[in-house]
Amino acid sequence: MAAEFRGAGRRWAISVVGAVGVTAVGAFLFRLPAPPVRPPLSTPNEATRASVRVARPNASDRLLKQETELRDLRPLFLPTERNAALPDPRLEPGRTFLDSEKSLTFTDADVEVGNDLPPVVTLNGKRVEKASPVDVFGADAEGVSLLGFGRRPVAAAALQPASTRVGFIQVTSTRSGVRVLAEELPAEARPPVDKAWMPFELLAVVDAAGLASPLVVTEGSRVEEIDLHFRKFLTGTYRIGARLDPGIYQITVAP
Numbered sequence: 001m002a003a004e005f006r007g008a009g010r011r012w013a014i015s016v017v018g019a020v021g022v023t024a025v026g027a028f029l030f031r032l033p034a035p036p037v038r039p040p041l042s043t044p045n046e047a048t049r050a051s052v053r054v055a056r057p058n059a060s061d062r063l064l065k066q067e068t069e070l071r072d073l074r075p076l077f078l079p080t081e082r083n084a085a086l087p088d089p090r091l092e093p094g095r096t097f098l099d100s101e102k103s104l105t106f107t108d109a110d111v112e113v114g115n116d117l118p119p120v121v122t123l124n125g126k127r128v129e130k131a132s133p134v135d136v137f138g139a140d141a142e143g144v145s146l147l148g149f150g151r152r153p154v155a156a157a158a159l160q161p162a163s164t165r166v167g168f169i170q171v172t173s174t175r176s177g178v179r180v181l182a183e184e185l186p187a188e189a190r191p192p193v194d195k196a197w198m199p200f201e202l203l204a205v206v207d208a209a210g211l212a213s214p215l216v217v218t219e220g221s222r223v224e225e226i227d228l229h230f231r232k233f234l235t236g237t238y239r240i241g242a243r244l245d246p247g248i249y250q251i252t253v254a255p
Contacts, residue, residue, distance in 0.1 A: 166190045167230075170252045171244065181243065188237060191229045197221040199254035202231070206249065210241030215251070
């Protein structure tokens with residue numbers, strides 16, 4: 001009995017010693033954080049105070065100069081060499097070469113316009129400078145005057161009476177304004193209705209094969225039957241596309 005008590009006491013002693021060892025190892029591994037350490041209060045020294053210096057860009061430091069120009073905000077609101085505009089030019093009073101030429105001054109009495117006119121410019125058979133106001137009434141009103149200025153007599157052919165005339169066609173190029181065709185229409189162009197109609201205009205687009213599109217009436221004759229008749233006649237019977245070179249033309253048809 002005593003031997004059993006001694007064996008149990010020994011086991012308890014070993015357990016207590018093991019528990020104490022495990023507790024010591026755990027206390028060594030898991031420690032509480034150390035309390036914060038406050039730095040000692042000291043007055044700042046003048047020698048250790050930080051100083052700020054402004055860098056001045058110069059020609060030696062090109063990188064600093066370029067960065068300064070890039071971040072410079074003055075060109076946004078101040079006049080600089082980048083945003084300042086030149087003043088508007090002003091016209092100053094000046095002199096011309098005629099101011100120093102005194103010999104060019106003349107009066108109205110010295111002007112002789114008739115001396116420079118060709119002899120064909122006459123008034124009632126007299127030169128202009130020798131004509132009198134009475135010669136104006138004796139001038140030939142039927143003739144063409146001012147021939148020296150480019151006017152020439154024009155021979156106008158008489159038209160047939162309106163009762164026998166079917167119509168007259170005139171074609172003008174829209175590009176150059178030159179009249180390329182002007183003639184009377186044949187007898188088969190007579191309209192089927194006997195109504196009074198006004199001259200009307202059509203627009204034609206011609207290519208190498210003829211009319212590129214149907215004729216377009218730009219200004220009507222105020223009679224729809226007349227417009228339809230001449231559109232069909234000029235396209236089919238008259239074949240206006242074969243008579244013209246490629247281009248755009250204005251066609252005028254008049255009674």
